[in-house]
Amino acid sequence: MxxxxxxxxxxxxxxxxxxxxxxxxxxxxxxxxxxxxxxxxxxxxxxxxxxxxxxxxxxxxxxxxxxxxILTPADVRDVFRLRRLIELDAVEGIAITGDVPRAAVEAVDGLVALGRTAGWHEVVEPDLRFHSALVDAAGSLRLARTYAAIQAEIAYCLVQLRPHYDRPEQVAREHRELLDAIVARNAALAVELMRTHLLDAEAHLLGALPESSRDRTLTTWKE
Amino acid sequence: MxxxxxxxxxxxxxxxxxxxxxxxxxxxxxxxxxxxxxxxxxxxxxxxxxxxxxxxxxxxxxxxxxxxxILTPADVRDVFRLRRLIELDAVEGIAITGDVPRAAVEAVDGLVALGRTAGWHEVVEPDLRFHSALVDAAGSLRLARTYAAIQAEIAYCLVQLRPHYDRPEQVAREHRELLDAIVARNAALAVELMRTHLLDAEAHLLGALPESSRDRTLTTWKE
DNA sequence: ACGGCGGCGATTGTTCCACAACTCTGTGGC
DNA sequence: GCCACAGAGTTGTGGAACAATCGCCGCCGT
CATH class of the missing domain: 1.10.10.10 (Winged helix-like DNA-binding domain superfamily/Winged helix DNA-binding domain)
Known part of the structure; x- marks a missing residue:
């Protein structure tokens, strides 16, 4: 099968x-x-x-x-630099053409439907789906491929952030605003919202990371 | 060994x-x-x-x-879209910090040293070296990795352009101007020169391609 | 003639086994 | 204490075999 x-x-x-x-x-x-x-x-x-x-x-x-x-703060900054580059370009293009992917809308709907006690997975999954839907809709095969490659790392970043990722309603609101700006074809606003959203996520991650970047030793492996 | x-x-x-x-x-x-x-x-x-x-x-x-x-015009546009995204970002950063990589300077020197009858390889090689040196110097591991990935495709594009790539002195002049703008730390000019350089290359390529891509419209990735 | 149906050869996907090449570790000589 | 070195364990590469799948071609019924 x-x-x-x-x-x-x-x-x-x-x-x-x-x-x-x-x-x-x-x-x-x-x-x-x-x-x-x-x-x-x-x-x-x-x-x-x-x-x-x-x-x-x-x-x-x-x-x-x-x-x-083992991700260092420099790695996180690096990942988000490339991420910003790709997503801002994608969002700008979509906001101009007004060609909003259905999957992105559904992902945001899923986010706003979450209660404030939603678990980590329930928040992260539609979050990732939203962002990748946008990039996929940008109409560039190689852009999408590149993004898919770093999204694995993004998700891996978010794993380490799990205990701190505890405000689903704020995540939902930000994404709703961003999506609204896109469907309104307000490219400048959409890009700006995306930029601050990504910078926030990066800062949040950097703030939470240091403690976990040196606790585990290299020999950790479990079955 | x-x-x-x-x-x-x-x-x-x-x-x-x-x-x-x-x-x-x-x-x-x-x-x-x-x-x-x-x-x-x-x-x-x-x-x-x-x-x-x-x-x-x-x-x-x-x-x-x-x-x-088999590269289609859409593929070429796609490659150059990602290429512009990466290189413009890299050039801007370098022009701001003024941290010009030695390899880029040497590559341009090599280009200007070429006679007007230089062969295809002699032109393309330092050209590629120049661009990848810039991206490497941008200080982002993942940016460099992504660029390395598509530079293979860029080179593959240029292969098909071989018979048309016959003005080494123009290539050299453009790169010299671009490099000068960077060392002068004129970021806006550097970005603009890079953009037109890349757009020219793309247009040149698209103009030369149709003869070899019209036989099979392709897109074999349909699964 | 025409369009499925099924078998057949060729190529890819996966496994098992073997061994070379290399790293890591700990032991002993100095 | 330090260096050398052998041994064990892991990774890198090769060879052969078999299963799975694709493309082709001929067969057959309508």
Missing amino acids: PHISTIESAASILRRRILDGALGPGARLPEEQTSAELSVSRHTLRAALRQLVAEGLLRHEPHRGVHVP | PHISTIESAASILRRRILDGALGPGARLPEEQTSAELSVSRHTLRAALRQLVAEGLLRHEPHRGVHVP
Whole structure:
């Protein structure tokens, strides 16, 4: 039934583990052991790892295996710099053409429907969907591909922010305003709202990060 | 002895073949045959192909192998859109900080040193070096990584433009002006020069492309 | 003729096994 | 204490085999 290749499914299992926090920063992924856990051969596992490395979710060092990277404040700034570049361009284009993707509207609707005690996953998921829907709608295959690559890292950033990400109603309001500006085809306002939204998220993340950027040691790996 | 892995060297051989035009648009790369040619195992070859697919130099279709993509005008526009986004941001940053990378200066020196009958390779190589030096100097790892990914496609665009890329002195002059604006820390001028430079290149490419892209309107990625 | 139906060869996807190449660690000599 | 070195464990690469899938071609019924 799955038209999905084994390696893709292996990759997505690992991706989920990283984004769920089951594999913490610095965790190593021994090939033998990991391939056994996923019931795939070592070759297939290596292909999946390669893909995740290309996505930026894992790092590879020759003859030393792959490991979950430990994000530094510089990394966060770097990710958000590229993110701003892409999303601001996308939002501007969409606000001008008025070609608002349905998925973005639905994602925002989902956000505003959340109560103020919504869990982390319930908030983050539509948030990510909203942003990627916008970028996808920008009509550039390569822009979308690039964004997809760093969104994995963005999500990974947000994982570390989980305990601090506790104001769903504010997130919903900001996105609603942003979407309104877009459908009103007020490009200048939309871009400005997006910029402050992203800068806020970055600042929030940077403020929450330091404590977690040095607590875990490199040998953490759990089963 | 090079600590270069077998798969990296295989990938770079194939990369060169594509950029040299030895593998034309639409060419297929059968695993058995190609791995035999490169004297590597199929596993290693597949890993190399995977990498080139991630770089955008090859396309992969399940159970149908990989092939050199056929660029459409839409592809060229797409590549240059992302390219503009990245390079304009990088140039602006560098022109503000005044932190001009030595490699960029050397690349431009190389360009101006060329005679008007310089061959295609002699022009394109320092051109690419100049642009990637600027992006590298922007101080963003992910920006540089993204640019490196699409520069492969840029080079692949230029390959198809080879017969039309015949005015080395104009290329040299434009780059010299751009570099001067940067060292003069005139950010606005530098950005403007870069923008027109890139738009020119794109228009030039689009004008030269139709003959080779009209045979197959393509977009094989329809799945 | 025409358009499915099914088999067949070729290519890709995945696995198992083996071994070389390399890193890491701990032990012993100095 | 420091260096060297052997040993264990992990990663990198190769070879062969088999399963899964695609494309093609001929067969057949209408």
